[in-house]
Amino acid sequence: MTITDGFSSEIGSLRAGPFDLGYRIEGNGMPVLIVGSAIYYPRTFSRALREKLRLIFIDHRGFAPARATFAAADIGFDTVLDDIERMRVHLGLERFAVLGHSGHGYMALEYAKRQPQHVSHVVMVGTGPSHSLAHLTLADRLWEETAAPERKAIFDKEMSELASDIAARPDERFKSLLIRLGAKSWHQPDFDASALWRGVTVNNPVFDHLWGETFRDIDIRKHLNALTAPVLLALGRSDYLVAPASTWDEYRADFTDLTVRMFEKSGHTPQLEESALFDEVLLSFLNPGNVRA
Template identity: 45%
Template sequence: MERQGKINIGGFELSYRCEGQGTPVLIIGSTIYYPRLFSAALREKLQLIFIDHRGFATAPAAYKPEDYTLERILDDTEAIRELLGLDKFVMLGHSGHAFLALEYAKKYPAHVQKVALFNSAPTNNQERQKQSIAYFLSAAEPERKKKFEQDIALLQEDIKRDPARRFVHMLIRMGPQSFYDYHIDAAPMWEGVTTNMPIIDYLWGKAFAQLDLRKSLASFDKSVLLGLGQHDYLVGPVDLWAGIENEAKQVKKVIFARSGHNPMYEEPELFDRTLFEWIEGRAL
């Protein structure tokens, strides 16, 4: 398998990047951002295959809404799988990409062995977003709230200076809601990441708001690892997933007690062990 490369689909240059050895794990999102989150040690046990979707890819000069429907993005993922010749693999989606990971596995189930979903709420509709805001206001410690207020006050100027990276600026300034250690600066993680805002707005604002992972999992027949951060105020609380193991018996839920939105970064040893042992079929 080629270690890295690109495929042009409809004018979008979608990159792929293969690192490590072992069972293939296909990680959808950005080939620049996501490799920075996973540990070097994990690459000694698993082959991590990072792929872009159209929201984070080099785009044609002009494109229309019909160029970035959910179905097109899922079809892109399948085209990359075919290009790489992947037969059996684990599909992994983090945050909003959990929706893409599960939808892909539903549409193209033949080669997907298992699905790992990390740090996503069941849906991204307005009501759920209000629940997460209320959770932050009620549960976060005063120092965290103060840091958030200081950081978010800078967001408007960030966007005014660089509107094309609005999504990135927002996630950087929302660090106190994202990390257990709320002093972490996420800016280096996002350096050099391309963002196509019409596509990102569509995915997070419309597509993911219309999907419900709980309902999808109830009728899904493959093994699923659901990982959540106890201090993830972006998509929390973890209680949004209460009872999922009874609704979907194939789901194994794991809560990372000292993590926010990125347990692979904040608790790498525990994350690596949890993911690897689940893939290998060991009891967690």
């Protein structure tokens, strides 16, 4: 597993309310808009993929520097989705695929429902149907029943050190948690993700609201009939952070065109953990030679 960084890029930012939303564009080919952090996510996609696709990484408000004090009204889900549209206009994009990893998968899906004329494909990576108590309880049960003792021992050790991390860097609480959750996040349970997070801004109130409330209550079936793009759902066998893959079964019939792919040697981030296979699956799904940007 390698971490990709330093690829030739176009870098810029867009002011949205009190936030400066960064973007980073790398590669050539069919455009793929990747929602999340313009610093973190370029490190998780392969260099080879940039030879086939134009990867457009954009911040949302959870990862963007705030130039002024922000309020609850500045961090709602609708505002985040509006920011994606602002960025589309700013970058002059007309037709593209949109990809979201983890909770960002909901951003990708909901944006595609609102702007079907601009979205050719939707890719959701490591995303559960919701972050509801019911779904997360099933994730906990999967962990208890299937995780190896060695994996659980690593998890217990990492969790014992989390409180000291947060005390030392309270503004990086969300980042520290995700790094310490490695045994539930990665196929290789002792993988250290610190390098992926280096230099990444994290606004804790945004994540508390979106992950703790919005994605807890989200109903992905709502307005699904407005979706015209095909959807790829990429899941990792060793992902214990989100609901088990089986929880998607009751939603499959609600999608007009859904492709599900399981990555057997991945956890939460198959684009990094099994990059060659992920690239193959993604390119086959997008079929970029037949899509006009």
